[in-house]
Amino acid sequence: xxxxxxxxVSKTYxxxxxxxxxxxxxxxxxxxxVLVGPSGCGKSTALRMIAGLExxxxxxxxxxxAVANHLSPRQRNVAMIFQSYALYPHLSVAxxxxxxxxxxxxxxxxxxxxxxETAAMLELKALLARRPGxxxxxxxxxxxxxxxxxxxxxAFLMDEPLxxxxxxxxxxxxxxxxxxxxxxxxxxxxxxxxxxxxxxxADRVAVMRDGVLQQLGPPRDLYDRPVNLFVATFIGAxxxxxxxxxxxxxxxxxxxxxxxxxxxxxxxxAQKNFGLLAxxxxxxxxxxxxxxxxxxxxxxxxIPGVVxxxxxxxxxxxxxxxxxxxxxxxxxxxxxxxESGIPRVSNRMxxxxxxxxxxxxxxxxxxxxxLERLHYFDPVSKxxxx
Amino acid sequence: MRDRAGLALLARRLAxxxxLIVxxxxxxxxxxxxxxxxxxxxxxxxxxxxxxxxxxxxxxxxYFNLWALLRSSLVIAIGSTVLSLIIGVPAGYALARATSPRxxxxxxxxxxxxxxxxxxxxxxxYLFMRDIGLLGTWWAVIMLNTALNSAFVVWMMFSFFxxxxxxxxxxxxTDGCTDFGAFVSVALPTVAPGLIASxxxxxxxxxxxxxxxxxxxxxxxxxxSVALLSACGTKDIxxxxxxxxxxxxxxxxxxxxxxxxxxxxxxxxxxxH
Numbered sequence: 116x117x118x119x120x121x122x123x124v125s126k127t128y129x130x131x132x133x134x135x136x137x138x139x140x141x142x143x144x145x146x147x148x149v150l151v152g153p154s155g156c157g158k159s160t161a162l163r164m165i166a167g168l169e170x171x172x173x174x175x176x177x178x179x180x181a182v183a184n185h186l187s188p189r190q191r192n193v194a195m196i197f198q199s200y201a202l203y204p205h206l207s208v209a210x211x212x213x214x215x216x217x218x219x220x221x222x223x224x225x226x227x228x229x230x231x232e233t234a235a236m237l238e239l240k241a242l243l244a245r246r247p248g249x250x251x252x253x254x255x256x257x258x259x260x261x262x263x264x265x266x267x268x269x270a271f272l273m274d275e276p277l278x279x280x281x282x283x284x285x286x287x288x289x290x291x292x293x294x295x296x297x298x299x300x301x302x303x304x305x306x307x308x309x310x311x312x313x314x315x316x317a318d319r320v321a322v323m324r325d326g327v328l329q330q331l332g333p334p335r336d337l338y339d340r341p342v343n344l345f346v347a348t349f350i351g352a353x354x355x356x357x358x359x360x361x362x363x364x365x366x367x368x369x370x371x372x373x374x375x376x377x378x379x380x381x382x383x384x385a386q387k388n389f390g391l392l393a394x395x396x397x398x399x400x401x402x403x404x405x406x407x408x409x410x411x412x413x414x415x416x417x418i419p420g421v422v423x424x425x426x427x428x429x430x431x432x433x434x435x436x437x438x439x440x441x442x443x444x445x446x447x448x449x450x451x452x453x454e455s456g457i458p459r460v461s462n463r464m465x466x467x468x469x470x471x472x473x474x475x476x477x478x479x480x481x482x483x484x485x486l487e488r489l490h491y492f493d494p495v496s497k498x499x500x501x
Numbered sequence: 502m503r504d505r506a507g508l509a510l511l512a513r514r515l516a517x518x519x520x521l522i523v524x525x526x527x528x529x530x531x532x533x534x535x536x537x538x539x540x541x542x543x544x545x546x547x548x549x550x551x552x553x554x555x556x557x558x559x560x561x562x563x564y565f566n567l568w569a570l571l572r573s574s575l576v577i578a579i580g581s582t583v584l585s586l587i588i589g590v591p592a593g594y595a596l597a598r599a600t601s602p603r604x605x606x607x608x609x610x611x612x613x614x615x616x617x618x619x620x621x622x623x624x625x626x627y628l629f630m631r632d633i634g635l636l637g638t639w640w641a642v643i644m645l646n647t648a649l650n651s652a653f654v655v656w657m658m659f660s661f662f663x664x665x666x667x668x669x670x671x672x673x674x675t676d677g678c679t680d681f682g683a684f685v686s687v688a689l690p691t692v693a694p695g696l697i698a699s700x701x702x703x704x705x706x707x708x709x710x711x712x713x714x715x716x717x718x719x720x721x722x723x724x725x726s727v728a729l730l731s732a733c734g735t736k737d738i739x740x741x742x743x744x745x746x747x748x749x750x751x752x753x754x755x756x757x758x759x760x761x762x763x764x765x766x767x768x769x770x771x772x773x774h
Binding site: 129166167168187188189191192193194195197198199201202203204205214215218219262266272 | 679
């Protein structure tokens with residue numbers, strides 16, 4: 116078990132492509148850290164640098180306090196679980212599990228004991244004689260887990276280990292991996308592009324984009340206090356709604372002008388957020404979590420809108436509403452954001468209610484916002500306004 | 502509907518039989534002449550029923566040192582196959598795992614080496630072997646076959662290793678293997694069908710090599726393929742002896758193919774893409 120620390124680590128490929136830019140990040144001993152981001156964001160490269168499968172171009176990587184930059188993978192004693200599982204096709208499940216111990220020339224009795232113990236823990240006992248080719252996807256995944264667990268390594272590195280499983284099994288294995296990690300207490304770095312995995316499994320989440328760490332924190336912090344538009348829209352499903360707005364100081368207090376409505380912000384909220392003052396009379400991007408808005412049939416209340424369609428998810432009802440009040444603004448906001456991998460600012464809003472009345476398309480509705488839970492972003496810098 | 506399917510099946514079987522007849526007729530004829538008295542060999546119409554004779558085999562044992570011929574063929578085939586694999590397999594692996602996009606061109610270059618007509622290289626190689634004192638030895642033929650076959654092995658194993666996922670070797674590295682350890686204990690077993698297919702090709706090429714063996718060996722290092730030519734005398738061709746000798750030059754390869762047929766087919770269809 117060991118803490119892992121990146122300090123100012125970069126990875127530049129021969130062609131000049133920078134995969135990871137100046138990454139500084141400390142993963143505590145025993146922590147479950149999830150590296151999340153869209154494909155090509157550098158998360159897998161960062162993971163492979165810990166494993167020693169990718170050379171570090173600049174900066175220092177330490178594992179357990181010792182500099183690991185130039186250590187070979189075998190000297191690092193970290194276990195990696197690959198997206199493809201990378202099981203040895205010519206070896207049986209038992210041999211796959213015991214491979215690392217055998218390479219380290221552990222006594223035969225110890226290998227057998229550890230393999231037995233791990234197989235029992237992962238319910239692989241009946242499969243020990245089989246070859247990987249004879250296993251189902253879920254079974255292979257468990258063998259890959261077992262191969263990492265059997266070694267008692269200093270850290271687990273997991274590269275999208277659930278992405279090849281079907282949705283049901285994925286949900287089941289999420290819980291299983293988190294449970295096994297807590298039981299083993301081994302430092303774990305888990306790479307995924309699935310924000311649900313990040314939210315449900317991690318102690319802390321690191322969001323990456325274009326090789327740059329965007330935000331690091333507990334899942335709830337990222338959800339409630341995203342530092343920029345990218346993190347705000349990447350975390351959360353359905354994603355954060357982005358609506359154009361203007362902040363105005365009036366006699367009634369701070370007013371938020373949204374398409375079709377003017378809302379007066381509670382005085383304490385406006386006073387708490389100094390950043391809002393700096394954006395006085397300027398266009399901002401307003402972020403509304405789908406559950407921070409609710410629908411009412413009273414079209415006079417809240418923001419007027421028209422139902423576009425509804426998705427009944429059983430426990431939840433997601434309604435997409437077209438804001439009726441204003442036409443799309445074609446300012447800097449709309450154009451810029453669409454290009455940078457962030458959902459477009461639009462006059463549509465998805466509203467997620469635990470249960471809701473069925474509404475038909477084109478039905479006029481009112482949208483009531485939970486003003487305490489709105490997010491504000493600068494349309495130019497894309498940073499959260501605080 | 503059923504009749505049509507039955508007809509199609511029948512047609513397919515007939516086509517297979519036709520192909521088999523065309524392919525096997527010369528072989529059957531070659532083998533059959535070994536058991537025929539000389540006067541029956543070119544009898545017209547061909548004698549399908551005849552009383553078999555062992556005379557031709559007896560004269561093969563009398564006039565040829567058959568065991569020396571087979572030993573030479575075997576030593577050359579196995580020697581050049583082992584050397585070709587020792588050189589070609591690691592080279593193919595290195596090319597397959599190279600990050601440079603130019604590696605593929607180098608792999609094709611090796612394939613081109615195998616396509617050079619051996620006759621074009623014979624005279625320079627002959628002079629070279631004479632100068633280094635290896636003319637007339639098994640080594641001369643082994644080295645030349647190795648040069649050509651290892652190039653083929655490089656290309657073939659390159660294709661196999663490229664088709665095998667590198668993540669398995671990376672898993673071995675994180676499991677504690679050295680680079681060489683990962684190559685030996687994980688990468689090689691994964692491409693076992695390719696290794697066997699490459700070895701079969703090498704054995705076949707070397708065993709059937711006539712040109713180099715003809716010019717670079719001498720009486721006591723001659724191979725069975727060269728001995729076949731001895732059945733052609735200055736005045737006539739001893740067809741019966743040729744048929745009997747053909748048994749000994751063909752059967753070892755046929756036997757090997759029957760045993761390893763499964764891997765050979767895999768080798769032809771897998772990895773090569």
